[in-house]
Amino acid sequence: MERKRVFSGVQPTGNIHLGNYLGALKQFVDLQETNDCIYCIVDMHSITVPQDPEELKKHILDVAALYLAVGLDPKKSIIFVQSEVSGHAELSWILTCNSYTGELSRMTQFKAKSKGQESAPTGLFTYPVLMAADILLYDTDIVPVGNDQKQHIELTRDIALRINHKYGDTFVVPEGRYLKEGARIMGLDDPTSKMSKSAENDMSRISLLDDPGKIKKAIMKATTDSDGVIAFDPENKPGISNLLNIYSALTEESITSIVNRFDGEGYGTFKKALVEVVTDSIAPIRERFDKIRESDELIDILKDGSRRANDIAEPVLERAKERFGLGIR
Ligand code: AMP
Numbered sequence: 145m146e147r148k149r150v151f152s153g154v155q156p157t158g159n160i161h162l163g164n165y166l167g168a169l170k171q172f173v174d175l176q177e178t179n180d181c182i183y184c185i186v187d188m189h190s191i192t193v194p195q196d197p198e199e200l201k202k203h204i205l206d207v208a209a210l211y212l213a214v215g216l217d218p219k220k221s222i223i224f225v226q227s228e229v230s231g232h233a234e235l236s237w238i239l240t241c242n243s244y245t246g247e248l249s250r251m252t253q254f255k256a257k258s259k260g261q262e263s264a265p266t267g268l269f270t271y272p273v274l275m276a277a278d279i280l281l282y283d284t285d286i287v288p289v290g291n292d293q294k295q296h297i298e299l300t301r302d303i304a305l306r307i308n309h310k311y312g313d314t315f316v317v318p319e320g321r322y323l324k325e326g327a328r329i330m331g332l333d334d335p336t337s338k339m340s341k342s343a344e345n346d347m348s349r350i351s352l353l354d355d356p357g358k359i360k361k362a363i364m365k366a367t368t369d370s371d372g373v374i375a376f377d378p379e380n381k382p383g384i385s386n387l388l389n390i391y392s393a394l395t396e397e398s399i400t401s402i403v404n405r406f407d408g409e410g411y412g413t414f415k416k417a418l419v420e421v422v423t424d425s426i427a428p429i430r431e432r433f434d435k436i437r438e439s440d441e442l443i444d445i446l447k448d449g450s451r452r453a454n455d456i457a458e459p460v461l462e463r464a465k466e467r468f469g470l471g472i473r
């Protein structure tokens with residue numbers, strides 16, 4: 145099969161959780177074997193909401209180390225930090241001038257994040273345009289992301305098609321790649337909202353850096369229902385269905401097979417088994433993380449990554465500027 149250009153990004157806000165891992169990072173690792181992959185730490189996206197500068201610096205390196213700890217290989221993939229490649233901000237402006245306030249107002253992530261605020265930061269509003277710039281800057285074919293990003297990918301495609309139509313072929317029109325089952329991991333305390341880095345209750349998520357005690361507590365306390373039957377029914381039994389999803393995504397055993405195996409058992413038994421699966425999956429990642437985070441190599445890998453990213457980005461940015469008649473050449 146032909147190699148494709150793959151691009152994706154994760155925000156350095158808080159620790160990577162199981163939702164990020166199963167929805168995004170696990171796919172990143174699989175894709176790097178047969179494609180040209182670029183994985184970004186999107187720090188400029190993270191300042192769309194206020195960040196503590198010290199914390200942000202730390203989180204950027206944490207995410208970079210986690211990328212490597214889950215199995216991304218800098219020999220196979222380009223790993224870099226968004227703000228180190230200036231083309232993202234430059235292309236973002238060109239795209240901003242070719243997007244509409246109407247379409248941006250319809251983005252559900254913007255609506256959710258700006259809810260209750262009388263006036264939201266402009267960056268929160270134009271967030272999806274910067275994301276479109278990230279993707280279009282590398283002539284990306286495929287964008288592996290969680291289901292929650294579908295609307296942003298559609299917007300990216302719309303903007304690319306619009307510019308190609310008006311100014312002649314400029315951008316590759318990318319496709320999103322989403323996981324089917326397990327694409328959306330829900331909060332453990334509230335299985336009707338997605339697991340997120342920003343939810344207040346720490347028991348709502350499992351971070352890849354959590355210790356076994358915390359993992360056990362969060363899973364044993366996870367919200368289920370009162371009928372006590374282990375069955376997959378996201379609509380009526382969102383709690384247990386979410387736990388089944390996590391179990392299946394980590395072990396790659398089908399949900400039907402898991403349900404059959406635990407037939408007649410109580411939620412407690414299943415939860416204990418899940419604690420074991422999650423702990424065993426995460427332990428080696430944590431171990432690798434600790435080693436990588438302390439090594440000097442991490443900064444060298446990121447520097448090399450931004451050089452290589454920039455080499456790909458520059459001609460694409462030049463092409464876009466040329467189409468719009470910008471600059472003196
Ligand atoms: P973020 O934490 O928003 O930077 O997300 C990084 C990646 O993880 C994106 O591809 C998201 O779609 C994915 N993601 C975030 N939360 C979840 C979740 N609860 N379930 C599945 N994927 C998720």
Ligand code: TRP
Pocket residue numbers: 151152153154155186189274275278279287288289293296
């Ligand atoms: N918006 C994405 C998220 O919250 C992160 C992101 C920024 C991204 N730029 C991207 C994902 C480009 C894929 C491609 O998860």
